Every structure is written in C-alpha cells, then in structure tokens.
Amino acid sequence: VTRPVRDVRRREIGGQDPIDRRLGVPERSPFTWLLSLLRTRSALGFAPSLTPAVIFLPLGALLGPQALGVIPPGLLRGLDLAVTLALAVLGVLVGTALGREIRTAAPLFIAASLESLVTIVAVAGATAYFVTATGMPVEASVAALAIALGLSASASSATSADPDSEPAAAVATRVADLDDVLPIVIAMVAFLLVPGPQGAALWALAAAPIIVGLAIGLIGWLLFERAESGAERAVFVLGALALAGGAARSLGVSPLGVGLVAGLTWTIAPGAADRIVQADLQKVQHPVVVLLLVTAGAMTVFSTAAFWLLTPYLVFRLSGKVAGAWLSARIVDVGPADLAAYLMSPGVLAVAFALNFRQLLPASAGDMLLATVAVGTAAFELFALAVVPHWRRGARV
Amino acid sequence: VRRLAALSVTVGLAWFIVARAAEGRGDATLALGVALIAAAVAGWLCEFIRLPRITGYLSFGLICGPSVFNIITSAMARDLQAASAFAVVVVAVIAGLHLNLQRIAGRLSSVAALAAVTMVTAWVMLSAGLVVLWPLVPVAPDLSAAEQVAASALTAMLLVGASPAVTIAVISEGRARGPLSDLTIEVVVLMEIAMVVLFAVSQSTFGVFFGPRMPTIQLVSVAVWSVAGAIALGAGCGALFTLYLKAIGREITVVLLVLCGVLTGFAAPMGFDPFLAGLTAGLVIQNVRPAAGDILHDAAEQGAMPALVLFFAAAGASMHVEALATVGVFAVAITALRLVAIRTGVRVGEWATGGAFPEAEWLWRGLIPTAGATLGFLALALSALPEWGPQLQALLVAVVAINQLIGPIIFRATLAQAREIGRSSGGLLVLSNREPWVHERQPDGSIKARPTPGGVSVALDALMRERGGVWIAHGAGPADRDVVDENNSVEVPPDAPAYRLRRIWLTPYQEEHYYAGFANSALWPLCHQAHVRPVFKEEDWLAYQDVNRLFAGNAAIEAPPDASVFLNDYHLALAARYLRQRRRLLRMALFWHIPWPDIDRLRICPWRKEILQGLLANDLLAFQLPRDQRNFLGAVGEELGATVSGDAVYLGSHPVRVVAIPIGADFDRINAILGDPSLPETMESIRRELDLEERIVGVGVDRLDYTKGIPERLAAIARFLEERPDMHDRVVFVQIGVASRGDVPGYAEISAEIDELVNHVNRRFGGAAGAGPIIYVRQTFQLPQLVALYRLADFCIVSSLHDGMNLVAKEFVAARDDLDGVLILSELAGASEELSEALIINPYDERGFAEAIARAVEMPDWERRRRMQALRRRVAGRDVLAWASDILDRLERRKGAGFLSG
Numbered sequence A: 001v002t003r004p005v006r007d008v009r010r011r012e013i014g015g016q017d018p019i020d021r022r023l024g025v026p027e028r029s030p031f032t033w034l035l036s037l038l039r040t041r042s043a044l045g046f047a048p049s050l051t052p053a054v055i056f057l058p059l060g061a062l063l064g065p066q067a068l069g070v071i072p073p074g075l076l077r078g079l080d081l082a083v084t085l086a087l088a089v090l091g092v093l094v095g096t097a098l099g100r101e102i103r104t105a106a107p108l109f110i111a112a113s114l115e116s117l118v119t120i121v122a123v124a125g126a127t128a129y130f131v132t133a134t135g136m137p138v139e140a141s142v143a144a145l146a147i148a149l150g151l152s153a154s155a156s157s158a159t160s161a162d163p164d165s166e167p168a169a170a171v172a173t174r175v176a177d178l179d180d181v182l183p184i185v186i187a188m189v190a191f192l193l194v195p196g197p198q199g200a201a202l203w204a205l206a207a208a209p210i211i212v213g214l215a216i217g218l219i220g221w222l223l224f225e226r227a228e229s230g231a232e233r234a235v236f237v238l239g240a241l242a243l244a245g246g247a248a249r250s251l252g253v254s255p256l257g258v259g260l261v262a263g264l265t266w267t268i269a270p271g272a273a274d275r276i277v278q279a280d281l282q283k284v285q286h287p288v289v290v291l292l293l294v295t296a297g298a299m300t301v302f303s304t305a306a307f308w309l310l311t312p313y314l315v316f317r318l319s320g321k322v323a324g325a326w327l328s329a330r331i332v333d334v335g336p337a338d339l340a341a342y343l344m345s346p347g348v349l350a351v352a353f354a355l356n357f358r359q360l361l362p363a364s365a366g367d368m369l370l371a372t373v374a375v376g377t378a379a380f381e382l383f384a385l386a387v388v389p390h391w392r393r394g395a396r397v
Numbered sequence B: 001v002r003r004l005a006a007l008s009v010t011v012g013l014a015w016f017i018v019a020r021a022a023e024g025r026g027d028a029t030l031a032l033g034v035a036l037i038a039a040a041v042a043g044w045l046c047e048f049i050r051l052p053r054i055t056g057y058l059s060f061g062l063i064c065g066p067s068v069f070n071i072i073t074s075a076m077a078r079d080l081q082a083a084s085a086f087a088v089v090v091v092a093v094i095a096g097l098h099l100n101l102q103r104i105a106g107r108l109s110s111v112a113a114l115a116a117v118t119m120v121t122a123w124v125m126l127s128a129g130l131v132v133l134w135p136l137v138p139v140a141p142d143l144s145a146a147e148q149v150a151a152s153a154l155t156a157m158l159l160v161g162a163s164p165a166v167t168i169a170v171i172s173e174g175r176a177r178g179p180l181s182d183l184t185i186e187v188v189v190l191m192e193i194a195m196v197v198l199f200a201v202s203q204s205t206f207g208v209f210f211g212p213r214m215p216t217i218q219l220v221s222v223a224v225w226s227v228a229g230a231i232a233l234g235a236g237c238g239a240l241f242t243l244y245l246k247a248i249g250r251e252i253t254v255v256l257l258v259l260c261g262v263l264t265g266f267a268a269p270m271g272f273d274p275f276l277a278g279l280t281a282g283l284v285i286q287n288v289r290p291a292a293g294d295i296l297h298d299a300a301e302q303g304a305m306p307a308l309v310l311f312f313a314a315a316g317a318s319m320h321v322e323a324l325a326t327v328g329v330f331a332v333a334i335t336a337l338r339l340v341a342i343r344t345g346v347r348v349g350e351w352a353t354g355g356a357f358p359e360a361e362w363l364w365r366g367l368i369p370t371a372g373a374t375l376g377f378l379a380l381a382l383s384a385l386p387e388w389g390p391q392l393q394a395l396l397v398a399v400v401a402i403n404q405l406i407g408p409i410i411f412r413a414t415l416a417q418a419r420e421i422g423r424s425s426g427g428l429l430v431l432s433n434r435e436p437w438v439h440e441r442q443p444d445g446s447i448k449a450r451p452t453p454g455g456v457s458v459a460l461d462a463l464m465r466e467r468g469g470v471w472i473a474h475g476a477g478p479a480d481r482d483v484v485d486e487n488n489s490v491e492v493p494p495d496a497p498a499y500r501l502r503r504i505w506l507t508p509y510q511e512e513h514y515y516a517g518f519a520n521s522a523l524w525p526l527c528h529q530a531h532v533r534p535v536f537k538e539e540d541w542l543a544y545q546d547v548n549r550l551f552a553g554n555a556a557i558e559a560p561p562d563a564s565v566f567l568n569d570y571h572l573a574l575a576a577r578y579l580r581q582r583r584r585l586l587r588m589a590l591f592w593h594i595p596w597p598d599i600d601r602l603r604i605c606p607w608r609k610e611i612l613q614g615l616l617a618n619d620l621l622a623f624q625l626p627r628d629q630r631n632f633l634g635a636v637g638e639e640l641g642a643t644v645s646g647d648a649v650y651l652g653s654h655p656v657r658v659v660a661i662p663i664g665a666d667f668d669r670i671n672a673i674l675g676d677p678s679l680p681e682t683m684e685s686i687r688r689e690l691d692l693e694e695r696i697v698g699v700g701v702d703r704l705d706y707t708k709g710i711p712e713r714l715a716a717i718a719r720f721l722e723e724r725p726d727m728h729d730r731v732v733f734v735q736i737g738v739a740s741r742g743d744v745p746g747y748a749e750i751s752a753e754i755d756e757l758v759n760h761v762n763r764r765f766g767g768a769a770g771a772g773p774i775i776y777v778r779q780t781f782q783l784p785q786l787v788a789l790y791r792l793a794d795f796c797i798v799s800s801l802h803d804g805m806n807l808v809a810k811e812f813v814a815a816r817d818d819l820d821g822v823l824i825l826s827e828l829a830g831a832s833e834e835l836s837e838a839l840i841i842n843p844y845d846e847r848g849f850a851e852a853i854a855r856a857v858e859m860p861d862w863e864r865r866r867r868m869q870a871l872r873r874r875v876a877g878r879d880v881l882a883w884a885s886d887i888l889d890r891l892e893r894r895k896g897a898g899f900l901s902g
Helices: A018-023 A032-040 A052-063 A073-102 A106-134 A142-154 A167-178 A181-190 A201-226 A230-251 A255-268 A273-299 A304-332 A336-342 A347-358 A363-387 B002-020 B028-048 B053-064 B074-098 B101-136 B145-160 B164-173 B179-210 B216-247 B252-267 B274-288 B290-302 B305-317 B322-352 B358-366 B373-384 B386-417 B455-467 B508-527 B538-558 B575-582 B608-615 B626-640 B667-674 B679-690 B710-723 B747-765 B783-792 B807-815 B846-858 B861-876 B880-892
Strands: B428-432 B437-441 B447-451 B469-474 B489-492 B499-504 B564-568 B587-592 B620-623 B643-645 B648-651 B654-660 B696-703 B731-738 B774-777 B795-798 B822-826 B839-841
Touching: A052 A273, A052 A347, A052 A363, A073 A106, A073 A167, A073 A181, A073 A230, A073 A255, A073 A273, A073 A347, A073 B028, A106 A142, A106 A167, A106 A181, A106 A304, A142 A181, A142 A304, A142 A347, A142 A363, A167 A304, A167 A336, A181 A201, A181 A255, A181 A347, A201 A230, A201 A255, A201 A273, A201 B002, A201 B028, A230 A255, A230 A273, A230 B002, A230 B028, A230 B305, A255 A273, A255 A347, A273 A347, A273 A363, A273 B252, A273 B643, A273 B648, A304 A336, A304 A363, A347 A363, B002 B028, B028 B053, B028 B074, B028 B305, B053 B305, B053 B386, B074 B164, B074 B179, B074 B252, B074 B274, B074 B305, B101 B145, B101 B179, B101 B274, B101 B322, B101 B358, B145 B179, B145 B322, B145 B386, B164 B179, B164 B274, B164 B305, B164 B386, B179 B216, B179 B274, B179 B358, B179 B386, B216 B252, B216 B274, B252 B274, B322 B358, B322 B386, B358 B386, B428 B455, B428 B538, B437 B489, B447 B455, B455 B469, B455 B499, B455 B564, B455 B880, B469 B538, B499 B538, B508 B538, B538 B575, B564 B575, B564 B880, B575 B587, B575 B608, B587 B880, B608 B626, B620 B626, B620 B880, B626 B643, B626 B648, B626 B654, B667 B783, B667 B807, B679 B783, B696 B710, B696 B783, B696 B807, B696 B846, B710 B731, B710 B747, B710 B846, B731 B747, B731 B783, B747 B774, B783 B807, B795 B807, B795 B846, B807 B822, B807 B861, B822 B846, B822 B861, B839 B846
Parallel strands: B428 B469, B428 B564, B469 B499, B564 B587, B587 B620, B620 B654, B696 B731, B696 B795, B731 B774, B795 B822, B822 B839
Antiparallel strands: B437 B447, B489 B499, B643 B648, B648 B654
C-alpha cells in the first residue's frame, strides 16, 4: 500500500491553516501551478517539497528595499518588533521540546549538545581566524561576530527528513530539535558581550532571561488552563509570548532565551500548559516562520564582506556538522553519515539567531551576519535536499 | 485566585522592566503583552462583578496608562495605538464580512434615511445647545455671536458621529446577533461615511467666519480623497484577496493578516479612512464570494478577541482623564447634551422612516461611543483654527473619554436587554429522543396535542417558548404524521405557537435496535449499577449510529450558522460528533441524565472510545453529580489520552467543558398546583378511592425499572410490619408503578417480580389480595394527581439502587409546602447528595431500611417540620428551569451580561 506523500515540512511550518481546512480544496485554476510550488511539490523534482527557507528568504529579498521595495524600510522597522515576538515563539518551541525529551532521552540531549558545540567551535573559530587573518573591517567585536555566526551555524531542523521514513530519521529529528538548546543558552551569555554592560548590571543581565522566563512561565501556568474559551486562551498565549519578547527586548537580553525558559517551565510544571501552548502555536507557527524568513530576506543587505565570510561559514559548518555527527552518533546509535546528512538543513532557527544578534550588533556587522547566514541557510537547505539519505516518495507501509 | 495572581505578576513584571529599561522606555511588544494579559484578566474581573468585559479592558488601559500609574508609558501607549490601528482594521473587515448587500439591499434606503435624519437632528440640537453653553465654556470667549454659532456647529459636527469600531467590537465581543445589532452596525457605518464628508464641508463653510485657512475646494477634495481613496483601496485589496481565494486558496490566515497589515500600513499615511478601507475590503469579499465570506467572518470573529482586547486597552491608555480635573463639569454637561441630542435624533429618525425599525427605540444607546475620527478631526480643526487653543482640545478629549467609558457599558447592557447577547440568529435547537408534544386522535376523529409529562420536557419547552427555534425529536404519537408539513414539522404549542417541532420517523427496526437495543439494553444497564448485564450487539450499535446520524442530519439542515444546540440524554451520545462534521461552528451542549460509570465498568463497553469521542464533540457536557463528572474526566484521560485540565478536556485543541449541573423539580408548576382551589377536592377523591382515611400513608412513585429498588422497598416494608404488628392496620403504602420499556428484556421480569411481592406482602399482613398494606396502582398519574398524593402521604420512599438524580424525591419536597412529610431516600440516588436532611438509607440494608420506615412513622412533628424546611430551601433554590437556563448560559457565556440589564 502506498500512502500519500506527507507534508514533511509540517514540523517546521506547523499544522494546516485552520481557514484552509474549512474552505476546502480550491478550484483548479491557471494559478494551480503556483499552489503546487508553494505547497506540495518540489520545483526541483528530486525532493517532495522545498523547505520554507528556500522559498521565503529569496521572496523577502525580492520584496525588500534592496530589490522591488514593496516592503519599505519603515515597515521593516515595524516588522522588527514582530520578529522579537517570533523569536520568543521559537524559544518556547525549543523549550517545550527540551522539557519533553529531557525526562526520557538524556542521551539524545547530550548528543545534540555535543554536535552543536562542535559546530559552534568550528565556525566561530574559523570566522575569528579568518577575520583576524584577513584584517576584514568589522565594526563589532570579532568575538561577538564569530560567536553569532557559530551559533547560527549550529542550528539544525532535519525538516527535509520524513520522520517516518526510517529509524535514523526519527532520531535525527529529535537531535535536531534539541541541538538548539545549547546555542540558545550560549546566546544568553553571549548577549552580555555585545552591548557592553557595565559593572554591577552584568549579573542582573545574566539572570534576567531566567527570572523573566520563569515569571512568564508562572503567568502562563496560572492562566492557560483556566481560560474560558479558545479565544481567551489565544489572548493569554499571545500575551505571554509578547511579554516574553517585549521583556527581552526592553532589557536587552535574548528573547530566544526567555522563551526557552518559559517553555521549559510550562513543560515541567504540573498541568497541561505546555500542550495548550503547543496546540495554539501550531496555528501560528506557519505565519511566524513566514514572517521571520520574509523579514530576514527583506533585511538582507548583500555586501562583499558577507560574501567573503560565506566561504568559511559554509565550509566549517559542513565540517562541524560532520564532525559533530560523527562524535554524537555513537551516543544515539545512528550511522554518522546518515545523522550528518539529516542535520545539514539549518531551518528557521539559524535565521532566528542571526536576526536576534542583528538587533544588538552595530548595523554593518549585523547586516554582514544576516546576509551570510541567510545565503548560507538557503544553500544548506538546497544541499540537504540532495544529501538526505533513503528518502522515498510515498514510503511503503 | 489564579487570575488575580497572574495579573499581579504581569503588572509587577511590567513595572519592574519599565523601571529598569533604558530611559524608562518599555518596548511596544512588552506593551502588547501586558495589555493582552492584564486587560483580559481585568475584563474577566469586570464580568465577575457583572460589568461588561470591555469596561475592564478600558479601565486597565486607563489605570496602567500614562494618565494614572504610567506602567504603560506615553511612548508605549503611542506604540500600542499603532497596534490598535491594526485592530481597528480587523474589526472593520469583520464588519464588512458581516454585510451581505443582497440581504440588506431592500432596507438600505430606510437605514440611510434613519441615519441621515438622526445625524442631522442630533447635529442641529447639539449645535443649538452649544450656542447656549458657549459663553460659559472656557473656549475662545472673544468670538462674536456669528462666530460662536459657527464654532458650535463645527464642534457639534465633531461630536455627532458614533464609533463603528467600538460598536462592532461590543457586538463581536458579546457574540450578539439580532435586529438591533444589525441596525446599529448599518447606521454607525453610514454615519462614519457621512461624518468624513460633512466635516470637510462644514469646515470649509465655517471658514467664511474664521478666514479661509484652507481653500474650500481643497477641503472638499481632502474629504473625497479620504472616502473614495479608502473605498478604492479596500475594494482593490478585497478584490485581490478574493482572487487569491479563488485561484490559490492556501495559507488564508497569513494572507488575511497581510491584507489587514496592508490596509493598516497604507490607509492612514495616504490620508484614507482605515475603517472604511477595511469595511470595503470585507464587503467585497463577502459579496463576491459569500460562502467563503461567511467562513472568514466566523474565523475572524473567533480570532478577534486579541484585537478587541488590544483596541480597548489602547483606547484606555490613550485617554487623558486629567483633562476632567479642569473641564470636567463642562464635559459632563456636553456629554449629557449629546446623549439627549442623539436620542432625539433617533426618535425623529424613527418618525421619518415610519417606524420601519421597531428596534430603533434602543438604537441611540449604540451611538454613544464617539467616533474614532473625532480626535483626528479635532487635530485638523485646531491646525486650521489655532486660536481655539488647547482649551477646546482638553474639553473634547474629556467628552470623548466619558463617552468611551460609558458607551460600551450602556450598549452592551442594551444588547443584553434586547436578548441579543450570546444569541444565535435562529434561536435554540433542541434534540431529544422524546418529543415535547404528542398528537393523538380523539374519539370524535379530531386530533389533539398533548404535552409530554416530565420536568425536563416542561423546562425545555419553556425555554423554547421564550427563545424560539426548532426542537427535533422522534415522532412517536399515533397522530403525529397527520399534522406535520412537508418538512415533517409542526408549530407548537398549539394554543400559541412559539417554536417548531421537527419530527423524525424511525422504522420498527430502528426503534427495536436503537431505543430498546443499544440505548436501553446496553447504555442504561452499563451506567446503572443494578446487577443487570448490559447487552452489546453489533446490530444495536449500528442502529444507534444510524439514528444519531439521522438526528444530526436534521439538525444540520435546521441550525442557523452559529446556533446553540441542546442535546438531551444518552440516546444521542454520537449526534454532536456527526453534527460537528457538517457544522463546525455550532455551540453544542449535552446533558447526560443518568450516572456515568467508573472506568472499570465502562471498559465493558466495546464502543466506549467512540462514545467518548462523540460526547467530546460537544462544547459543554453536563452531568448530574460531581462524581459522574469525575468518572467521565477519568475515562477520557484513560481511554483517549485526552488532556484534562480542571474541568476542561482537550482532545486536540478543542476544549470541552465538563460540569455537574444537577437537575431540579418543576418547583413553580408544583407551587401553582398547590395554589389551585381544586387540589383539596383531588386529595379527597384519592383518599376516598384508595381508602386512606385515618391511616399512616407511605408513597412510592416509580417507573417499573430494575434500578428503582422496588423489590427491596417491599421487602423493607414487610420487615417493618413484621417487627411492628401494631402497624398492620395503621400503615398503608401506595406504590404507583408506571409501565416502561415493555419491549426491553428485563423490564417484564421486574414487573412480574413486583406483582408477586405485592401479593405476598398483602397476603401475609392483610386479608384477601388487594386489602393488605400495599396498594399497587399501575397507571400514569398526571402531576396534579401526584401532588395531591404527595400531600396525603406521611412519608415517601425513594429506594433506587442507582439513579442519576431521581426527581420524585424533589417533587415530593416541592409539594410539601405544609412542611409535613418525611422523605426516605436511597444514598445511591443522586438526589441524596443535595437532600441530606432526608432519612438516608441503603436499599440493600433491609434492617436499616425498615428502621428508617419506623422512624418516619414515629417522627415527631417538630422534626418533620425542621427537616422539610431545610429540604424545601434546597429544592426551591434550584428548579428545572434554572437548570436548563444554567446549561445554556454556560454554553453561550451569557453570564455577566451587564448590571444595567439586571
């Protein structure tokens, strides 16, 4: 029996749009080809679907002020606020994944952290060496830029993998979920380097994501389960996420970190807060991902410096992922080559890290970082489509 | 407590962050988060004290805003206002999706006339009033008389408009439906358009008095640009969206958000009215693709709560109440003048349209919130007439603040008064196996409708009479088919038709397998622990599914888009699921009258998962007792892995509220019977007929069902008589037995067993059969006869082996307004949870049961009175109508409709 092709990007883009579901299948029209491009079939022919980054990053770049200008700079500044909220959402998703897995799959977490650490070290080290060696002019501190690139490189999504296609894919999917935890934690610390906090405020800034995340976790835990209707619950969930993003932005800390702590709190705390959040986030996950990617694409300013940084980024991310997979494959009992191939896809979190640091770095350094990561992400997504092993169109069951 | 704690933490966190953030400036996203959470909780608090939620949102904004505690700083409030502009567009799109031109085409001219006359009259009155007040108001005192008239007219123009955004938000938040809601939306939208045009015209006209700051032609072109541009932008965006719907039709939520974002982003900077642009977009979508428009409207309305919370919180935060300190008295006076002017305007409008809209009587209350454009136009006017200075600004800002605060409260209360809050457009839909009215052929050949006995029928019938709608039930009366129309429907009650009864016809096979089979041979014994083995047959289950589908299919045909549906009892466990598949937006509640078994017993049922899933398709599921509620919550967790949180169950993301709402007796009707002068005569007749004179009378009233514990009761009576020979001639027990479910196996046996036991007891303690202490009457008593019997009794026995509630116990108490009589009640009947002052017995404990009878017989008067007094307090406080209303209130969240509505 051949089952229909599953939408393998579901993990990253969330569930089916609730209004789509009620409206049903649209009538066939001359634009159906556009639908197929956007939704179900690969334009390239060798994979079931394009990942969102491949579509929406170039789309954002096309619509942005650098190209057609449909998204003007003023709107882009407004979208920057929404990006903060979206980053908090991603932090919550990672936090709930961590809370879910940590109880039962500590080895997976260790493997994922090991793999991401190797990639961070490889890319950050290579970047630092390259920038220093070439004397490339960077307005920010080299350490901050290198760490930011390393963290962005460490993200994996395994979205090109069909989790049901084989056991290795299922394990890789979970490793990919968890390998974002360590970078977020490092980012929370790395944020202290960027704005140059003064003296006594340092400890407060270090503790702020945890305290604020716990407070928001508490608010959500108190409210989510007691909502009187789905609409009220949506208000509470949206409010908690906005609070997480807004608090982080106001205090100059990482919204990803605040979201992670809040998500973890909801998972660990008794009750169903985590499941409620996940069910609601399913509905907004796709808009969030699209928003992030289109905004990132529109904000991308291509420069020579970014182009030069791209080479070490691509090479050392590839090396880092391969080496990291080789080390961690022993812990999770998967073939290193398979694991490395699955982890090639950076997913939306890579772009999220870049956007997060871009908010804090000086403009030119931030633009350089975002351009490098955006192009690198699109390149790795395409690369992942080709290298993901044993992928079959409509797996046999 | 949890909400208050969350509110405290949210406000505390925001205060902490704002205090520590760079330059004390919080972020817009932070303001958004605080506003959403804290305002929503404040809204809930307001509902708790019977104020509209919207007042809570506004109050939160006001209290936390820059005018009071400054937790939301001025900068944050500005950012929030920007986000609020998006909310206004969302509200406008919802309003546009609400307006189907085909539906309103016939009345458009009348509505336009009503709006125009209202506006002109109110403007003239307000202008006249302001001319009189002008010398007292601290604004531009040096104006000449002619200038004062012109200034008053211009100020009146600023104040005469109503706020479509607030009006529609109040309607959406309250899920209001009805003629008043529709009329108010239509009128405020037309007034908004008129205001944009008239303001420009009036300003240019009055420029004659104050010197032409801006050429007339330019002012008119600004107005035309604002209106026509907004319509063009909205129509263009709406058309593009419609094309997208048709051609691609995917990721609609994202594209809808983009549509609202584009309208927000482009309208205001280009000088277009954002509300009008959003309204036009919605209007185009609705009228080009009505089917999709309806779905989008429902989806947008459901998802609109965050936008509404934000809109009102932002409005509250931007209110400058400090102005009240300086110009408060004048602001109050002008507000009062405005209310009088608008009310008079509506009156004149009603007269002008020949009373075409009966609901227009209340329309003025929907026009109280001032137009969103007022402050914008004020700024425009002040830029043209700077010498009017900040005094006029302070005054009008204060007037707007007062109107915005009181407007939503009054309008929501009015909607509640008009019974449009939480109401579906087509009333109520009831589904039950048993019909409320049965048609029977009389001996003379005529057909007569007879109400079905039973408290539930009476209560639901009363609700249907009040609200209207459709009742769908199995047509089982002998002449039912002879009176229905082509839709199998008949208007009932026959004397004053108030709702429609749609009958469903079952084949003999369906009756056998659905009713006698699965419902009463499987579910009934499964749920009642009375040692009768449930029988699960595949063919019964299939018939049960078929009949539930049949009910759902008929309901899907009858139900208006967002109707409330009440499903009654265990016969219809699957109907909600089938109905939900066809009509997703219906609000459904099911009341499960019988007990819900514990998980171990439930596992006997091979189709338990399907039944649980069917029940979880409801929005509200009500049981008699907290014990049943707990059993059910445990079952869904165990069997379906559903998430249970408090009293909510999540299967997927659909929340189902599971509650215990015990049913009550028809207290009012019994009271009415007690006040009927014919009651003593009925009592005397029964006393004579049953030979009850000078005897201690016990009574039991039951369907002949194995769960009622009748054999155990007879055994206890026999034991009592055996132990008390002195009572043989003094005590008589009247057992009313109503034949029931004769076609269900088990019922014939219990009937035969009771016959034999009665004969045995009478032979043993009496003389010939029929002359003993047990008087067994096998017939149905109507309620007046039952009340008379209850009044004759010294004690009443309810000895159920397992019972959801048992209304006989409550009816007996309701009938005893003389405060006499003793109730002996089984602890296994649900009623025992409430009626603890009864003599509680265990029907399996024959000795204890017999002792309770002895105690009842010998109980002193003072104790009987004390117990009955306490019992009556409980029964009177919760009658069957309150029970039905409570379920629907919870389903529709009509609670807290507003203190003005009482």
